[in-house]
Amino acid sequence: MTIERRRAPRLRSLLGGRVSFNQRNSTLDCVVRNLSEDGALLLLSDAVALPNAFDLDIPRQQRSCIARIRWRDGERVGVAFETQAAAGIVPLDMARRLKQCEQDNARLKSRILQLTEAG
Secondary structure, eight states, X not given: OOXXXXXXOOXXXXXXXXXXXXXTTEEEEEEEEEEOSSEEEEEOOTTOOOOSEEEEXXXXXXXXXXXXXXXXXXXXXXXXXXXXXXXXXXXXXXXXXXXHHHHHHHHHHHHHHHHHHHO
């Protein structure tokens, strides 16, 4: 019998996922077989070479996170999710999108103010 070392229980799932690495230039589809707050079990082709850490997107859960490989056995890959504090670095594309959204927000607020003053 093995000792359970996970902090949060895993729930069985059958979700589609996407693994991204190489600055999101390389992507692979995967199946998420179980999922928790802290990690997941992924099914991937065993021929695929993966970096130790990569981005994992699970569209049906509207979830995106940085995953770090904890173990691998053929097609099965156990990953732990990095917390935002542990990740430390914000991807450049996300920082650019945030800046663009902030600029759009300021522009829209200005336009709303103009329209309410004119009306």
